Amino acid sequence: MLDTRISRRATLMGAGAVAAWLASPARALLQTAGRLEVPAFVDSLIARMTLEEKAGQLSLMASAWGGGIAAALNPPSNSNFPQQVDEARKGQLTGVFNGNGARMARIMQNAAMKESRMKIPLIFAADIIHGHRTIFPVPLAEVASFEPELARRTAEVAAFEASGAGIDWNFSPMVDVARDQRWGRGVEGGGEDPLLGSLFAAARVQGFQGANFKSNEHFLACVKHFAAYGAAESGMDYNTVDLSERTLREVYLKPYKAGFDAGALSAMASFNELSGIPATGNHWLMTEVLRGEWGFQGFVVSDYTGDEEMIKHGYAKDGRDAAKLAFLAGVDMSMQSGLYRQHLPDLVRSGEVPQQLLDTSVRRVLAMKAMLGLFEDPFRRIDEKREASRSMLPRSRAIARESGRKSIVMLKNDGDLLPLPRSGKKIALIGPFASGQHDLVGPWVVYGTDEKAVDLATGVRGAIADKNSLIIAEGSKVDQPIPGGIDQAVAAAQQADIVVLAIGESQGMSGEAQSRADIVVPKPQQELAEAVAKVGKPVVVVLKNGRALALEGAVANAPAILVTWFLGTETGNSIADVLFGAYGPSGRLPSSFPRLAGQQPYYYAHKPTGRPNPDPKLEDYKARFRGITNTSLYPFGHGLTYGKIEYSGFTISSPSIGMNGEIEVTATIANRGQRAAEEVVQLYIHDRVASITRPVREMKGFKKIKLEPGQSEVVRFTLRPADLQFYGVANKPVVEPGTFDVWIAPSAEAEGVHGTFDLTA
Numbered sequence: 001m002l003d004t005r006i007s008r009r010a011t012l013m014g015a016g017a018v019a020a021w022l023a024s025p026a027r028a029l030l031q032t033a034g035r036l037e038v039p040a041f042v043d044s045l046i047a048r049m050t051l052e053e054k055a056g057q058l059s060l061m062a063s064a065w066g067g068g069i070a071a072a073l074n075p076p077s078n079s080n081f082p083q084q085v086d087e088a089r090k091g092q093l094t095g096v097f098n099g100n101g102a103r104m105a106r107i108m109q110n111a112a113m114k115e116s117r118m119k120i121p122l123i124f125a126a127d128i129i130h131g132h133r134t135i136f137p138v139p140l141a142e143v144a145s146f147e148p149e150l151a152r153r154t155a156e157v158a159a160f161e162a163s164g165a166g167i168d169w170n171f172s173p174m175v176d177v178a179r180d181q182r183w184g185r186g187v188e189g190g191g192e193d194p195l196l197g198s199l200f201a202a203a204r205v206q207g208f209q210g211a212n213f214k215s216n217e218h219f220l221a222c223v224k225h226f227a228a229y230g231a232a233e234s235g236m237d238y239n240t241v242d243l244s245e246r247t248l249r250e251v252y253l254k255p256y257k258a259g260f261d262a263g264a265l266s267a268m269a270s271f272n273e274l275s276g277i278p279a280t281g282n283h284w285l286m287t288e289v290l291r292g293e294w295g296f297q298g299f300v301v302s303d304y305t306g307d308e309e310m311i312k313h314g315y316a317k318d319g320r321d322a323a324k325l326a327f328l329a330g331v332d333m334s335m336q337s338g339l340y341r342q343h344l345p346d347l348v349r350s351g352e353v354p355q356q357l358l359d360t361s362v363r364r365v366l367a368m369k370a371m372l373g374l375f376e377d378p379f380r381r382i383d384e385k386r387e388a389s390r391s392m393l394p395r396s397r398a399i400a401r402e403s404g405r406k407s408i409v410m411l412k413n414d415g416d417l418l419p420l421p422r423s424g425k426k427i428a429l430i431g432p433f434a435s436g437q438h439d440l441v442g443p444w445v446v447y448g449t450d451e452k453a454v455d456l457a458t459g460v461r462g463a464i465a466d467k468n469s470l471i472i473a474e475g476s477k478v479d480q481p482i483p484g485g486i487d488q489a490v491a492a493a494q495q496a497d498i499v500v501l502a503i504g505e506s507q508g509m510s511g512e513a514q515s516r517a518d519i520v521v522p523k524p525q526q527e528l529a530e531a532v533a534k535v536g537k538p539v540v541v542v543l544k545n546g547r548a549l550a551l552e553g554a555v556a557n558a559p560a561i562l563v564t565w566f567l568g569t570e571t572g573n574s575i576a577d578v579l580f581g582a583y584g585p586s587g588r589l590p591s592s593f594p595r596l597a598g599q600q601p602y603y604y605a606h607k608p609t610g611r612p613n614p615d616p617k618l619e620d621y622k623a624r625f626r627g628i629t630n631t632s633l634y635p636f637g638h639g640l641t642y643g644k645i646e647y648s649g650f651t652i653s654s655p656s657i658g659m660n661g662e663i664e665v666t667a668t669i670a671n672r673g674q675r676a677a678e679e680v681v682q683l684y685i686h687d688r689v690a691s692i693t694r695p696v697r698e699m700k701g702f703k704k705i706k707l708e709p710g711q712s713e714v715v716r717f718t719l720r721p722a723d724l725q726f727y728g729v730a731n732k733p734v735v736e737p738g739t740f741d742v743w744i745a746p747s748a749e750a751e752g753v754h755g756t757f758d759l760t761a
């Protein structure tokens with residue numbers, strides 16, 4: 001969906017992102033994106049390598065340095081560093097991941113370059129999911145900005161810091177579409193929508209990789225977890241995924257493809273099985289789709305012990321079988337299990353794995369090391385001085401603050417309670433997240449710390465004129481009451497004019513292995529909210545969350561609610577910017593907030609059913625749960641501003657288009673409020689009758705615009721038949737004539753302005 005025809009790749013992008021993309025230096029990269037260049041010396045190296053050395057190049061291990069951040073993140077793993085250095089000398093590993101910086105990398109690289117037989121440089125990997133030392137909002141939060149260009153910029157800073165610290169390869173972006181909020185890892189990804197997720201996938205790849213792989217300010221991106229890890233049954237991490245090929249292609253595969261199209265040359269296999277075959281052993285997925293259909297030229301690494309886990313899946317007999325199945329499926333490199341170095345040489349000798357396949361995988365890995373400039377200068381990203389001098393620069397923190405405030409979503413603002421005045425009012429800041437160096441950076445942070453982040457109280461103090469007008473009360477722990485805590489909180493509320501209630505989830509409640517069966521605000525905090533609400537002062541809920549939550553009682557009923565996720569290093573400043581109006585909220589929900597937790601999985605682009613409930617009425621024998629409509633509490637795309645936005649004047653350039661035509665739809669968006677506002681104008685369609693039933697709505701584009709008070713703008717979108725495409729009966733893309741509804745709206749459930757058109761044969 002685009003206004004101007006620019007290129008095939010650009011047509012992947014939502015209209016709002018196009019201008020930024022055109023201006024981006026990453027554009028150059030896209031022209032040669034995704035091509036693996038294999039220098040001639042790689043084949044002469046391969047010709048001299050033993051089978052053991054080849055298997056070593058396909059074996060990546062968690063770093064054993066210093067007791068191991070890696071070990072803490074992913075137990076059990078080796079903590080014997082001298083032994084690991086010895087493995088580097090013997091050519092038994094291709095590199096390590098999540099080690100602690102340049103010093104470790106230097107010791108290991110020295111061993112590989114000076115003492116190993118082949119002198120092949122090691123590659124150092126890490127999970128830099130949302131920042132290295134400067135921590136940015138969790139990825140899901142940043143997606144709420146609806147500004148892929150912002151994600152490109154934060155990824156660029158992450159790469160700048162981390163690649164100064166010896167890291168060549170980043171296990172990011174995580175692009176798994178997540179439609180069940182119980183799943184803990186939705187926090188690392190791009191939300192529920194494939195278009196939005198695809199744009200952020202591409203932007204992050206561009207930011208990490210830059211235009212030149214050899215630059216010591218960028219590193220290799222790894223698109224993960226391939227594939228459909230986010231579709232785990234019941235949202236339980238690592239659980240079974242059973243999907244139709246159509247839904248897989250139409251929804252889940254899109255963001256991975258966008259990441260590869262943007263140039264990512266590595267992929268990580270996912271832990272889950274996919275309709276009966278674990279992804280790690282899935283030849284159709286790893287070879288036929290990824291390489292055959294998509295032309296992926298990079299290399300695939302297993303996720304942690306994903307190859308070995310095929311034994312427990314009931315797919316592989318033993319370690320040898322697991323290594324063989326994973327390798328033959330198309331997983332080039334094994335992470336952490338050690339199964340490849342243990343079994344591949346023998347599997348080749350016995351003829352079960354063709355030598356040529358082994359050489360192909362080794363060639364991919366060595367070519368990538370060459371593209372990263374490691375053969376020319378194995379130490380190019382290893383520099384202790386640079387590691388320190390690049391850490392948390394003021395400009396990096398400024399981007400973190402900008403990204404933080406753009407990630408905040410205002411769900412509700414009754415009576416224009418927000419923004420708060422900077423003086424003249426007493427504020428009670430209440431809740432477990434009111435102050436203190438905890439739960440700031442969010443899940444999946446290896447190198448940043450809460451101690452270096454700004455907490456909410458500090459941010460608020462910085463924004464108000466009279467520092468004595470702030471009263472702080474913890475009220476409750478995250479999931480335990482504090483004796484007397486509620487009484488203190490109530491007393492604080494009584495003394496204040498306004499309450500800011502900072503409640504929600506701790507950072508341990510989302511992320512890997514942190515699925516929740518019930519996605520509500522934990523009980524002690526809900527009780528705190530009920531008690532504070534009874535005091536009768538206006539309450540602003542500042543929600544900390546790693547997923548969409550089911551809000552209840554006093555939390556749902558508070559006059560103002562801000563979704564603030566985990567915002568990283570500049571948390572307190574970013575929230576204060578929005579609370580006190582230095583910045584008007586501009587974020588939009590990347591995941592729908594349900595009415596009740598039991599609605600999960602809940603997503604806006606669901607199918608119609610034969611008995612749709614006529615929302616907002618509740619009718620018997622219609623598709624809904626008892627007592628609630630089948631809508632969300634706050635839908636995908638929702639978010640308010642400090643302006644007053646009105647949609648009017650829908651136009652459509654023609655009542656019908658042919659198969660080679662295009663159609664322009666427009667709406668007038670006006671700001672009738674007193675304050676400037678940034679609006680995310682969204683374009684949705686619905687195909688009324690098709691050979692495969694179609695979702696009730698699908699987003700086809702969006703534009704983020706800024707409107708001064710009294711200003712209005714005509715926003716234009718162009719739709720082409722390709723935007724109306726879906727996977728037909730034969731699981732191939734088809735475009736079918738018919739009638740389409742089209743909306744230009746402020747969310748996936750809002751009416752906005754709308755019309756219809758016909759696509760004719």
Ligand code: BGC
Nearest residue numbers: 074098127171224303304512
């Ligand atoms: C996670 C991956 C991560 C890897 C290495 C796994 O447990 O699923 O996302 O990249 O560990 O830390």
